[in-house]
Amino acid sequence: MKTHVFFVGSLLLAAGCATAPGLRTEASTSGIRAAEEVGASKVPQAALHLQLAKEELEHAKGWAANGDKDRAASLLLRAESDAELAVALSREDAEKSEALAAIERVHSLRQDNNN
Known part of the structure; x- marks a missing residue:
């Protein structure tokens, strides 16, 4: 029993003396990865915030x-935050492009119907 108590006490002491956990970079790195995946480097404002995040x-x-x-x-x-902004700006740019393409299709269809 004394050995068991000594062992548990040693473990607790060792755990208490352990160094503090390292820097938590997961959220930042995953945000940067997400920005890269949505093409932030191709959108000037998004690319700026992606670079800032890095x-x-x-x-x-x-x-x-x-x-x-x-x-x-x-x-x-x-x-x-900069990585999240880069993602948002990239998505905004993509949605704006899709909206402009849809408007062009509508104009084209209207002209086809008028002829």
Whole structure:
């Protein structure tokens, strides 16, 4: 029993001394990946925010490596927001293109009906 208590106590002590978890970059990286997948690099405004997100992610990693977790976390939030904005701008551009194509089809059909 004493061995069991000692073992459990050692585990708890080791867990308490473990280093803090690393920087949580999943949301930022997945946001950047999503922006790339929807073609943000082809839409000028979206490409700008995609690039900002990538730079902010890299800067966050640097700040985390230097021990400034608060600044790193703040930059990760900015990176995630910029990536989300890049996705939204890309989708807006795609929807605008689809709407313009639909308007063109309507005009074409009207002209065909008038002739």
